[in-house]
Amino acid sequence: MKRVSKRFFGVMAGIWGSVLTALCADTALADKRVALVIGNSGYQNAARLPNPVNDATSIGGMFRDVGFDVVQSRFDLGMQEFKRAIREFTVQARDADIAVVYYAGHGIEIGGVNYLVPVDAKLATDVAAEDEAVPLDRVIRATEPAHRLRLVILDACRDNPFGSQMQGTVAMRAVTGGLARIEPALSNTMIAYAARAGSTVEDGTGANSPFTAALLRHLPEAGVDVRIAFGRVRDEVWTKTGHRQEPFVYGSFGGSEVPLVPAAAKVEPTAPAADNDLEVRRAYELTANVGTRSAWAAFLKGFQTGLYADLARAQLARLDAPSLPAPTGLRTDGASREQPAAAAPPPEATDDEPTTRHKRARSIESHRRQTAETHHREFGEHRRHDATRWSRPTFWRPAPAVRSFAGPHC
Numbered sequence: 001m002k003r004v005s006k007r008f009f010g011v012m013a014g015i016w017g018s019v020l021t022a023l024c025a026d027t028a029l030a031d032k033r034v035a036l037v038i039g040n041s042g043y044q045n046a047a048r049l050p051n052p053v054n055d056a057t058s059i060g061g062m063f064r065d066v067g068f069d070v071v072q073s074r075f076d077l078g079m080q081e082f083k084r085a086i087r088e089f090t091v092q093a094r095d096a097d098i099a100v101v102y103y104a105g106h107g108i109e110i111g112g113v114n115y116l117v118p119v120d121a122k123l124a125t126d127v128a129a130e131d132e133a134v135p136l137d138r139v140i141r142a143t144e145p146a147h148r149l150r151l152v153i154l155d156a157c158r159d160n161p162f163g164s165q166m167q168g169t170v171a172m173r174a175v176t177g178g179l180a181r182i183e184p185a186l187s188n189t190m191i192a193y194a195a196r197a198g199s200t201v202e203d204g205t206g207a208n209s210p211f212t213a214a215l216l217r218h219l220p221e222a223g224v225d226v227r228i229a230f231g232r233v234r235d236e237v238w239t240k241t242g243h244r245q246e247p248f249v250y251g252s253f254g255g256s257e258v259p260l261v262p263a264a265a266k267v268e269p270t271a272p273a274a275d276n277d278l279e280v281r282r283a284y285e286l287t288a289n290v291g292t293r294s295a296w297a298a299f300l301k302g303f304q305t306g307l308y309a310d311l312a313r314a315q316l317a318r319l320d321a322p323s324l325p326a327p328t329g330l331r332t333d334g335a336s337r338e339q340p341a342a343a344a345p346p347p348e349a350t351d352d353e354p355t356t357r358h359k360r361a362r363s364i365e366s367h368r369r370q371t372a373e374t375h376h377r378e379f380g381e382h383r384r385h386d387a388t389r390w391s392r393p394t395f396w397r398p399a400p401a402v403r404s405f406a407g408p409h410c
Contacts (some may be wrong), residue, residue: 033097034099035072037072037073038082038085039053041119043106051203052155055208056214058188060102068100072088076119079134083134086134093356099145099291100152101139101152121162123166149188151190188252190227190253192248196246211233214237222262240269252312291315293319300316331337
């Protein structure tokens, strides 16, 4: 009973351990992740960009493949559609743990303010950006409801196509092609630029820009902290562009790791409890004392591995084997069964072992001697009979009584 209790609680502990591990894994995988992906290529008042729509399509597919709950993909958005997409995404990010915005297209900096440019923007003057472009701060605010990670990825630091025709209205307001440095106000917020602030990026000659191609390789890595992933992206782009483009990340993070794609939880198999040798031995001895088939089957049900389990199987196989009848004519008294049992020869008479006849003769001879000695004592020497005068030792008849007279007076 004690052994059964130990085994029961051991099995239950393993089951509860697996359940708790699974619950922890479900908690890790239950983080709600949402993403807004925008690609603007078909500008109406500037030259068309070859890669932003391709880049946005690839990034949106990547987010879906890694299990994001919501992925909104928008292409060639005008000013109104751009603002509407951001507004809808703000609602979706309210109960999210991770919120990501990816933008590929034109981005400019005017007077220290970063703008993302819709496809219908004209930007005839610098002040027109406030009405015809979307401030980067508004995009960042759309991610603020997320609990664990707020990530904005910008593949937008391209040359400003409106610079040659844009008229400046404020003398101190500079218009540049790249984006200005930015510092997020909230922690666990990351702004990833395709190039360092103030510099421009390359579209590349492939289906995706160098920056997006690196993102597609490193962001889906499960269990990798987002900072490590962007560090690998930076190294790859820096190498492939010949040190002309260096991606840069701005933001503040704590010490905990925040992977964009959580690692799959590993459920460790519970190791079976080792059988106590003394316990197994005692159980085996008790089973051997019973020796029945049901007893050995019960032993194997409780102890399925080990030396004693193998011995129990051998005992069970011996009991299951059919018993063979003893062959006729073979000895069954413990001697070899291969030789036929020979008939025992009759005992031979020897001097040491006299037969019944000899014993009877010796008894008669002894009785005769005793009788002769008695007769001699009674009747004197003249009536003595010598033992050597007897001719038939097997039979004896007493001599007739003879009275003697000592003299004339009787």
